[in-house]
Amino acid sequence: MLRKLINVITSLKLTIVCLVAAMALIFAGTISQVHLGIWEAQQRYFQSFFVWWPAEGNGFQIPIFPGGHLIGAVLLINLLAAHAKRFQWAWRKFGIHLTHAGLIIMLAGGLFTDLFAVESHMRLSTGDTKNYSEDPRRMELAVIDTSNPEFDQVTAIPEAVLRRGGTIEHKSLPFRIVVRHYYQNSRLHMMNESGVTLKSVANQGPGAQVVVEPAPRATGVNERDLVTAAVEIIPAKGASLGTWLASDALGAPQTFSTDGRTWQLVMRPARYYKPYSVTLQKFTHERYVGTDIPKNFASTVTLIDPERSVNRNVLVYMNHPLRYRGETYYQAGFEKDDRTSILQVVRNPSFIAPYVACIVVAAGLLMQFGYHLVGFSRRRRPVMA
């Protein structure tokens, strides 16, 4: 039984099955990007263990195809097992071994990146200073205690917790937050707008004047979901403070007081704070003469890190990122007539893996095919058809 299992795990057939399955998955995942958008398709097909059907909803779901993580993991096991079982040292096999060793590094690195890499954005207008970056794909409900003049105490509730619903309690909060409504994507309308028949789900703050219309998930590359939640604030002692609407579309934080302290409530992109700050000094956007084709984007930023006594100017431009303390800043885009620069911030601890893997695999393939080529030209006989 065990031997049979080992035979399956180490078999070349399993390799081929995995490769063909990977092709089918990638093909389907690519086509589905037309409707789902890159990000959603990636989550469903590639960064998952199974592709589920139906994909949405809390009801009954069945796995219909292995996902990217499963196929990758099986391939990795297959590779490792086959080599462990059949490894023999020979020059003529060295290329093959090298190629596969490189592939192992690449697959493992890819898995590691999927699990640990964090991508976020830093949006800076000229003169702005920020010590955090934001993830535009994930929202958080920030509850901010502003009573201390020295600093704000922020309690951030991730979107996933809001989606689950129910009651949220945290030791830093002297009240409970009950999620009354949650909308993955929504459109907001003013109550007095003509043709609006919905009722407001909130009764406090500006949200009480607003009605929420649920909307289907955004799929475009540049579209994103407008997450909205209606939450009721119930202090540990005393009566409810009413239901508040929190939405990215509402803008400014809403304020309420309880327990002798003043609190702010705001739905915003999830933030990653950093021990240093970045200031945008200048953003330039060059175009080719007489056209709108962009030639270069460049941001001059000042990097200030008191811990490491760093205070310097850095030029971030196309294909020339800034790497600092394990994070990399790339020139990603611009907004508002070139006055706002968008930097992409990536923390990827395994970024080196593909570089190593590429060299190892290429060397392996070259050796192997070079070895073949020698045999190939030795055997060739001029043949007349």
Add this chain to the structure above:
Amino acid sequence: MKRFFPWLVLLFAAAWVAASWFPPKAERDQPDLVAFGKIPVLVGGRIKPLDTVARNSLLIVHGKQTLPLANGEELTAIRWLADLLFRPEAADDYPVFVIQNSEVLGLFGWEQSDRKYFSLTELTPFLKQIDEQGEQADKLESVERSAYQSAILNLRNALILSQRLKNSLRPEDAHDFSKELQAYVAAIPPAAQAARQREKGETFDKSKLDSVAAFIERYENLSSTAYLLAIPSTNGAQWLSIGESLVQTVRTGEIHPVVQAYARLGDAYHSGDQQTFNQQVVALRDWFSKEQPTATKRTSFEFLFNHVDPFTNSMALYVLAFLLACFSWLAWNRPLNRAAFYLLLLTIALHTFGLVSRMYLQERPPVTNLYSSAIFIGWGAVIVSLILERIFRDGIGAACAGAIGFITLIIAHHLAGSGDTLEMLQAVLDTNIWLATHVVAITTGYSAMFLAGMLAMIYIIRGVFTRSLKKETADSLSRMTYGVVCFATLFSFVGTVLGGIWADQSWGRFWGWDPKENGAVLIVLWCAVILHARWGGFIRQRGLMIMAIFGNIVTSFSWFGVNMLGVGLHSYGFMQKAFPWLVGFMISQLAFMAVAAMPLERWRSFRVAPGGPSPKDKLKFVPPGLVEGT
């Protein structure tokens, strides 16, 4: 005869190619449009000769690079441009705008007939309608537009382009532009004096100010429509349109010599004064070769490049070589085979000239857009095929070279419809290192995949439909296919990973599951499947061939298919029109695979007398250097 035949073929082909290298001479008593075509202008961010502007613009507006008139005369592109610039009243009657969509014709109350080209005069009553309809279509993404919407938008863009060209070097209503410019310069000092008087609060002549203001308004309008930037500024980095330069004249009081020359040249052309026109062209070219020597050298070369037209000529030669190679399997084997090989050497030289010229003109590695990828894929595949031909000398490599060379160049030809194929590159692509490594490796991988597919098709056609697939031929074809797949694996893999590294450098993510990336990795995976299936003994010759043909489908999906999805960072070349062609190609490949899957008894080459050896024995093939049974 047999000995000399290959050399004769080569000689004729070489003479034919050489003929295109001699620049055309201007006809007597005609304006020297050849010299006119070499004058540099700046369009689309690149300095190019007027000849290129004329060809590309006519291609956009008319769909072809020459313009036949009703009277049977055929205008060259530069002649059309010269008429449009300096004799607009004549050009307005040329049937230049192409309309094929019946709904667009219906919009104007016209029925679809055998006519598909219309003049501006005919379209004038409908300009407002075209503009409104086109504007609506413009709001949609290209994927969402219907055939009618694409057609009306194309027509609108063509009209705008022709209007902008017409108002590039002079206002279209100008009759004696030199005289107008003299009047303008003469009006400036009195107007300046009037302006000073006004500042001091003295009485001044308002009409003097107004006359210059009217000129300035006219030239500002001219500069806002101008398509050509014709005037290099003194430092040479910035180019101005004639309108902008004339607006600056208010401050300097002087008219730029190039503006003046264009004005005289245009007046002469308009009045049919060839001698003055030719003199002014010479004067302009002298000025440019003195002030802008690099630009002049480059544009003269580009003119030659346009004229030699290496890719169109190569196309014809590739077809000839393909036919020679195919006939060599039927009869007269050696001389035909040789002739094909020599012819291909000549053709690849011409093809290489075209490729290198584009690199020189653009100062870029060979592949910068879909058009150049087609040129490069053909080039790479032909080189590898020729190496195979040199090793095996059986006409197979030559046939592949001819077929792939021709097909890729015809694809390139159809991709050139959008105008300048030497366009400037988006910021993120503005790096020669990655273009030279990643893009070249990926496209070389495509070349090899198509070559492997082509070899497999030859195997199947010869095996199923002819008796010419002997065991030796089958073995060598199979060895070639196998070797080419290995080559494709190496280049596709390295190219894909280099692309990942580039992405890591510019966006911070090695892999983003972008459609084009996925397409590339599909090729790598398919190569891996073929090789592992072969090494594991799951497939033999025929299986290898069937899988290599499927490789064509995977590669065409990666090359074109993913661009049609209209999503992702690489969707730089969307072409809806190509979709039916792509589907047709994929179906044809599936058909080949189905034919190949027929029982071997049905293959003409493998049919054996009853009691003879089983046809399967013929298909035993062990790739060299392999580890059996692993």
